[in-house]
Amino acid sequence: MPEKNPDKGSEVLQRIEVEDLFGRLSYNIVPEPPADGPGGISDRLMLLYGDNGSGKTTILKLVWDLLSPATSRGHRSRVARTPFRRIALTLSDGTVIEAIKKAELVGDFVVLVHYPSRRSQIRVDYEVNSQMAIRYDDLDFGDISRMTTENILKLSRKYGQKIKRNDDGEYLGFLKDCAIAPIFLADDRIIYSDLIDEEETARAERRPQGDPDAARRSVSEEVLFCMDRLSQQLRQLTIGAQAIGSQNATSLYMDVLERLGDTASDSRVVDDVNLEKQIITLGLRNEKFEQLGFSPSFPAGAFLTLVSKLDDQAKQVAKGVLGPYFVSLEKRLDALQEAQGITQTLLDQANSFLRGKYLTFRPREGIRIVTDSDSLLDPTNLSSGERQLVLLLCYTMLARQTSRLFIIDEPELSLNIKWQRRIIDALLTCAANSGIQFIVATHSIELITGYRERLVRLANTKRT
Incomplete structure (x- = not known):
């Protein structure tokens, strides 16, 4: 197992809360404290384990979109199109990034950034157009919220803070200042990142089916590329x-x-x-x-x-x-x-x-x-x-220079059982002394061997 790194081990993301994903799934995703303590190597790992249809991939995509600041990659539009009621990401310093749908599970939503030590917070309202997309040149970033006063007061009481309206420049600036720059390796083996040229991403997405x-x-071209x-x-x-x-x-x-x-x-x-x-x-x-x-x-x-x-x-x-x-x-x-x-x-x-x-x-x-x-x-x-x-090892080495969060969907794809048991150790070793956190969604029991305390089984908390 990789050695403990006391200097750069702190995770980026501590908790993920999801309400009414697809209208039927709610989760509170928070791993147990790492066995090797804060700053340990496993502190930089969050494993999501669930059955098919549990929404693992969708949750990974939402995390990537909410933490990515680029305005030309469709991040906010995908959040609008994804059916959920609320998602909240708690960062390691206690800051909470929250996205709440205003009326329906798809469509208009509000993003709130709750700082742990400030009373004035960031608020951004996003409205979709007829194509269910966020268009920056169509938005009026003033008092366009459709949330009721009662809901705003509830949020204020929950966090004990004053919620401030703002355009999304402050929110995107906050994401840039965080320098998380998440990288997402999807189950199609395409790498998605604001740091990768759009032409390169488009090339990968044009793969023949x-x-x-x-x-x-x-x-193979993707292997050569990385x-x-x-x-x-x-x-x-x-x-x-x-x-x-x-x-x-x-x-x-x-x-x-x-x-x-x-x-x-x-x-x-x-x-x-x-x-x-x-x-x-x-x-x-x-x-x-x-x-x-x-x-x-x-x-x-x-x-x-x-x-x-x-x-x-x-x-x-x-x-x-x-x-x-x-x-x-x-x-x-x-x-x-x-x-x-x-x-x-x-x-x-x-x-x-x-x-x-x-x-x-x-x-x-x-x-x-x-x-x-x-x-x-x-x-x-x-x-x-x-x-x-x-692909996994080379992209991990690339990520250590540019990112603090590497999101991987089903790294076990095509790996034999022996390799599945070893791959997490290999990834953490490649990322040592970089401060990268891995969020990994998996179906593989073999993959989680040795890191069970960092495993979160997706158990639906929604009452029916």
């Missing part, structure tokens, strides 16, 4: 290290001259660093970066051979010359540490599942799938489970 071979090719995006992101992380290398060149040579001057005027030891130990440590560390193509080879063996031939006085001179060089290498590796850690974690997790093939990465080629005989493998030649695995 009913043709197994065409569908297989389309899913691998390419992640490769670009990993390359971007190395740019800072390249800048550090060039910036340190001048200071390195100046430091060498200063140390040579000190050594020439003082025969005492330049510092307490053991030169041989420093070479060995640097060589071992550099190997991890060299294997991924992030750093050139460091000839530790050759350095040690040469140093072993020096007398004590010559070693002091060598320390003065090599010291700044070694420091510059350490700084470069420090700058590459995030990229190396993310890449190695991805490869370790993916390759612990795969057999007869494995993922590799080099900055020039990017992420590739290779057979044990070193032949490049196209994603169309992967099994459906292998494609699902690569």
Whole structure:
């Protein structure tokens, strides 16, 4: 199981309340406290388990739409079209985002943001047009609410706060300030996010239906797409290290001259660093970066051979010359540490599942799938489970740089039972130290093994 992370473990979403979903389902979704305590690795996981028809997918979509600020993706229109009476999302700081339908289960609705420490709250009224859509240029963001005074007073008494009317600029600004930027991996294996270009999403949505071979090719294209995006992101992380290398060149040579001057005027030891130990440590560390193509080879063996031939006085001179060089290498590796850690974690997790093939990465080629005989493998030649695995892990790595909430519908699709038991651990490991929370809807008993305290069974609380 992944290690506990006390610094970035806090969840984004604590509770989901739904009333009259489809007119017949009501839920209070709140997991038990995590077994490893607040800030633990499982604190970043919420598992929804329910039968077919329980509304799991619809709830995930509502969460994604209510927390996404983009005005051109249809978020508010989908909320209007989804039949429910009320949904409330409680964030980790106690803030509640509430959407309430005004009359019918579909159509006009109001969004309220209740801060835990303020009396003045955000209120936005949304009205639909004849196509049951929210049109920003059609709305009059004034006093357009159709809620009765009695209902407004009830809400005010419930939260003990004054409700303030506002246009949706404040609400959308609030969502942007939260920087949750949710990512939704739907059961069609299309990734949905405000951060992904609309053209790319449209391309995925145009996948052919009913043709197994065409569908297989389309899913394979999605695998290539996410691998390419992640490769670009990993390359971007190395740019800072390249800048550090060039910036340190001048200071390195100046430091060498200063140390040579000190050594020439003082025969005492330049510092307490053991030169041989420093070479060995640097060589071992550099190997991890060299294997991924992030750093050139460091000839530790050759350095040690040469140093072993020096007398004590010559070693002091060598320390003065090599010291700044070694420091510059350490700084470069420090700058590459995030990229190396993310890449190695991805490869370790993916390759612990795969057999007869494995993922590799080099900055020039990017992420590739290779057979044990070193032949490049196209994603169309992967099994459906292998494609699902690569998608989940790569998208998790993408999410850690841009999002605080990764919503996944049925990650168990196409995964065998053994993989289902391990996939949650793998996702949490890939997201370690990022603060991402996962909200996962599943039918799989195997998937929840080890995280039962974070499981919420969807039990209808609506009285009939």
